[in-house]
Amino acid sequence: MGRIIHGKPVVPGAAQGKLLFSGEPISFWGGYDFHTGEIIDRRHPLSGQIAAGCILAVPFTRGSSTTTAVLLEAVRANTAPAAILTTGVDSFFALASIVAREMYAKPIPIFTISHQDFSRFQSEDYLTITEDGRITIS
């Protein structure tokens, strides 16, 4: 049994995976290698981590408009995060997920969570998310 928090669905969907989180916003262009799923922004705390298949939690995106295109490539290459959690609605992530549904019938589940829940994440957390945003942390 784990702790339970609630996410608000931006793009609903069930997912589970190891949590990868940082309080630092991220740009996927220059920040995410869609061939491998590695975070490659060398100024970012998650640099060098593989986000493919993980639940990625960041406050929001920063920088380049191309973040959406990189995330769409990652969906096609099966190197995308299993789900993404943000603290506010992030239109870049949302759009990539919507286009991934349109093009490949593979939307990425995206939820917003409260700052308070975000601040309590631990690096060893494993998350199980239901379609409606019930997040079990174990």
Next chain:
Amino acid sequence: MTLSLTDSDLNKLHGDQGPATQMAMSILVQMAEIFDAAELMDITGAHIDSTIYIGEAGLEYAERLARLGARVAVPTTLNVSGLDERHWQEWAVPAQWARNAHRQMLAYQSMGCIPTWTCAPYQTDWKPKFGQQIAWGESNAIIFANSVLGARTERYPDLLDICCAITGRVPAVGLHLTENRAGDLLLVIQDVPLSLQSNESFYPVLGHLIGKIAQDHIPVITGLGVTPSEDQLKALGAAAASSGTVALFHMVGVTPEAPTPEAAFQGCQPSRVVPVTLEMLRAARRELTTAEGDQLDMVVLGSPHFSLAEFKELTQLITGKHRHPGVQFLVTSSRAMTHFADRAGYLQALHEFGGRVTVDSCILATPMLPAEIKTLMTNSGKYAYYAPGLLNTWVTYGSLADCVESAIEGRVVRDEKLWAG
């Protein structure tokens, strides 16, 4: 909030204007619901960042829209592509990449877009006007259009920009609406020498710092003792939109929505006041350099794309000189600007110096650099920010004069006097 659509919106959504418009409107409506928009609104211009080829998915998206017969409904400029269409073979671009990137260029051109192929569309004939509602992609173009021109665009991501252009509509939210354009963060520049403020290398550093402080807030900048040039504001914005999520800044007495601090804050009080000191700027400048030592393989200028004024400034520094044989020297710009630079004699001076020009694209958007290029030097905050991650190169940030001097010397040299205080 429930999204209310007009009859015309619904017709587009139901496919009355063909399958491409239907697909674009479907994506747009889903995004409008996520934005919690009450309605859509008209735009009169667009700038498409989706032109940058990065892989098969983006190409498949562009070609699907093109195959379905997509046509843009408003004047639409195109951002840099993944290829210098006519000169890519002079560089290390793989042929397969070139084929795909070119297909993507043709797909967007087929939709009736204007083939400007530049990340500085605000320095073309299609520069938007004050108050004009537009849908722009490309982070540096977005921040310039909003801040310096007073045009109104949200921060449109790749793939959505083209949906807005095809439908001529955007969700009526965010920076399209007056009340969301008020500043909320006051940045006060303190004790920065005028000699530094007058140098072009000050502005990318200030932008980099502002992006980090402001994140996704709207900063209002006061305390400058000089009036920055258009190119300096362009450099500031590009850096702030790289290190942060800034889509609009106000500079009191300089940008059009900030004649006074009161106007910039729309009569409200700033939520936070942050002093910007020389010490903070020095730290920000250090962050833009990842290289150690003075080894140098290439100087690269022009992100955002070099303007005619920048070509002129460069010409004054390089005339009668020649670069060191061990250091390549590259300027990235648009076809149009390069044409004017040629007419003015600036390209001749650049060639005599041993420099080259790439158009339509840039080092970040096309894999043009040969593997032996490991260390770069630039006066662009955006190049300095993205090159380490995208190109796996080391980078040194310096002024234009530093870049030229280093190219001549064959190693990194920087004049530290400006930053000494």
